[in-house]
Amino acid sequence: MxxxxxxxxxxxxxxxxxxxxxxxxxxxxxxxxxxxxxxxxxxxxxxxxxxxxxxxxxxxxxxxxxxxxxxxxxxxxxxxxxxxxxxxxxxxxxxxxxxxxxxxxxxxxxxxxxxxxxxxxxxxxxxxxxxxxxxxxxxxxxxxxxxxxxxxxxxxxxxxxxxxARLDLGAPMPLTAEVLDTAVAALAGGYDEEFAGFGGAPKFPPSMLLEFLLRHWARTGDPEALRMAAGTGEAMARGGIYDQLAGGFARYAVDAEWVVPHFEKMLYDNALLLRVYVHLWRATGESWARRVADETAAFLIRDLGTPEGGLASALDADTDGVEGLTYVWTPDQLVEALGEDDGRWAAEVFAVTPAGTFEHGASTLRLLRDPDEPARLASVRERLVAARAGRPQPARDDKVVTAWNGLAIAALAEHGVLTGNEASVAAARRAAVLVADVHWVDGRLRRASRDGVAGAPAGVLEDYGDLAEGLLALHQATGEGRWLELAGDLLDVVAEQFIDADGWHDTAADAEALVHRPFDPADGPTPAGVAAAGGALVTYAALAGAPRHRELGEAAVGSLARLVAQAPRAAGWAAAVGEALLAGPLEIAVSGPAGAERDALAAAARASVSPGAVVVVGDPDTPGVPLLAGRPLAQGRPAVYVCRGFVCSAPVTELSPLGGVLGPS
The missing domain is CATH 3.40.30.10 (Glutaredoxin)
Known part of the structure; x- marks a missing residue:
């Protein structure tokens, strides 16, 4: 029973x-x-x-x-x-x-x-x-x-x-350039020069650190920061932690070489990593970064999309009680699926050995180099995906978690606008509509829903921060004022419910009382709630022209400055927000009627790697888009308005001078 x-x-x-x-x-x-x-x-x-x-x-x-x-x-x-x-x-x-x-x-x-x-x-x-x-x-x-x-x-x-007892984080202080430089130097000291990443086995995707390193490089030009970010990104993308057939990352590698994963695929990992890889591609132009970004976006939409429009939480580590059963291959299985010639070729390309890299002579698939026959690789992958589909498949946890959908909304929206993939923006919008319509109940967030019905548990700080982050990215991608307005409502709840005389808390003031009120300032597999809220507050301030929100965002990440300085691996997202604060962040409005001229200016603005830059595109004075208010055409042409800290430069109508305006401060 x-x-x-x-x-x-x-x-x-x-x-x-x-x-x-x-x-x-x-x-x-x-x-x-x-x-x-x-x-x-x-x-x-x-x-x-x-x-x-x-x-x-x-x-x-x-x-x-x-x-x-x-x-x-x-x-x-x-x-x-x-x-x-x-x-x-x-x-x-x-x-x-x-x-x-x-x-x-x-x-x-x-x-x-x-x-x-x-x-x-x-x-x-x-x-x-x-x-x-x-x-x-x-x-x-x-x-x-x-x-x-x-x-x-x-x-x-x-x-x-x-x-x-609350962890003593010391007195709040600004995240200065010196603090962030010190954090990068500390990360370099723990960087795995042989296999990339940080530390030894088990090795987790350092998503927030990679975003910090990319932003640090963009602000300072430090080649060491970009080398660590790109090296780790490529090592993971070519390793067994990445699904070389259908896209998507596993939770972590059990070894230091990214060979054997713990096979569960989590929404939060893939959302964070999608954003990292699309930013890596923007920074470097590397084809492998673009490929992984595209494949990960496709994985999120195809394998985690729910009928109601949200994104499911995870795919199981096990299949029929056996870990990795769906994903691993022997040389003979490759030959059976592909024929003798392509099977042997695939074993070489994907590093599948007779001894195996996993259990019982089976291997995870790795793509240690890009073969000279891309068409053959595409054909092999397509046939292996079809063969794998005939195997038992891992179960799916189909609850829709607010925070993780917020991370996915941000990643899909940015992937869509940076690559021109309209399907990604549409998927981000579907998820936002579901969360707004189902999870936002009487002015407060619920933690999760399933089958379109909200569960009883209340949202925690990371739900408010991560969802606001996603909605702000969606506002930039679509020009729809609804998302900026809801993000502001979420951040108002943050200010009212999650901060008091004792500092920040992960649960609301009126939440169910537990034996103690939790607060964790450190990043885990997702950004710490206080860092997530801080980042969303800074972005909202830039988009809405709201100094009050900027001050609160500065205070949030400033409370973590000591953690950034002493343990940067635990505070990657706070450090990334600190980079945005030092860079402005840039507030960029591309104002004008839709058309090729505006599109070219928008693409150039979005190609800016200035940390945390916000970009909105639309007709002058579009309702619900504060950055477009009072931003007319210039000499009858679409124009780019670039502001930093609420102080603006003269509008630019040509691509060539735009680069100078968008450069580091």
Missing amino acids: PNRLAAATSPYLLQHAENPVDWREWGEEAFAEARTRDVPVLVSVGYAACHWCHVMAHESFEDEATAAQLNADFVCVKVDREERPDVDSVYMSATQALTGHGGWPMTVFTTPDGRPFYCGTYFPPRPAHGMPAFRQVLGAVTQAWTTRREELESAGTRIVEGIS
Whole structure:
């Protein structure tokens, strides 16, 4: 019989709806039940595309004996970390404090009022690798709860006090050129000269750092910044972390060489990386950067697009319980799909070896060089995609998360205007319409929807910041005032709900009270909420002529200046916003009737690599577009107005002088 999760909107929770465990969703009802029964709460946190979450589910949560023990001795709560990032943040802080590491599945035992007293991640069904069996852990917790209750409750109190202490980020200060230069130098010290990227295995796509490095190069001309950005971009694009057949990046590489990925494909990674690759192409003109940008945009629209217009959260790491089953190849499989000649050629081109680079003699596909026969490569890829389509396919987590759709809206809008791909702009607009119509409820954001229905969890700071960022990019791409207006409404909520005398917070002032109010200033796989909000505030200020928003954006990233200086790998997006502030950012209005002359000026303006530059294109005094207000034609011709910090140069009508106006300050 289905348990209490059968009515959930989260695909992850629905994966557990048939478990014999009497799961409950997060909420007061679960904790009230624990108080009534006088038992501890098991909070199990994961997400739909998580490989080890599936493993623990099969081993333990589907096991009748384990379920009976759980049901007898605990109230069991299942949490989708992507739907409740606030809950995840609180208990991840506790898990890391107690164990020194974190990850998913996350297994947390709390008192009936939510105070965590014992935390872990994956537990096996039998003792292994120094880990106790999960049922042994359950028994030990139950015994301790029965015989040492006061000790556990005291531990919970101490843990909450510990995780509630805010990280001392020092006094806010401007992100000066010196701070940002120091950050680039620190990144250079950790750059992998052999395989690119930063640090060793596992190696994650450093999306926010790459954007920072590109903006730093654009402002300063520093060749080292561009070398690190382009080197990392190309290494990932040619490695196994990138799907060489259908586009899209996996979550991370398990090795330092980008060969073997953790195969889940997340919307947020691909949205952030799409933006990076289209900016890499703009900066360098490299064909591989343009190819990867185009393929990643196509992947987002084709494989993650939902019928309602949004973008789904992820494709699973597993297929039929086997990681990578859909994606890896042996030489014989290539021959079977392509014939002897093309099969052997493909094995050479994609570095598929008899020994294999993955498991059981299979290999991930890598494109270590561009072959001299592009038509043959295109034919081979097309046939391999068709052959792969006949294999079992990974499941899709089809919930639509506000923040991640905001990142995708920004990336698709920019890809569309920079490459002329109208399908990308249209996809960005569809996603924006869905989020605006479904997620924006009574003047506040909901975190996610599924099948066009908004879920109950409230939006957190990253939802407001990332969605505003996306809407501002869409406003620039379409010239529609609706998106600028909604972005302003979102940022008004940020100012009202997420900042107080103690500083910034990741949850709203009137959000559900947890055992502590979370705030994480560091980037994770997505920009930190405060950095995302700061970037959106700076961009909004440039587009709307709003000094108040610029001041708040400066304060947001200024609060992270010490983090940028001391740990730039944790503050890439704040550093990228800092580059925009130093560069102006440029405010560029291309004013005039549609036609070839205006189009040429618009293309030149958009080709500007000035960090964080905003560009709007349209008829003079277009309603809802402040940058076009009072921007008439010049001598009867379309004109470009370039402003920096609300101070404007004379309008330009020719391409040749435009380059000088758009150059670094």
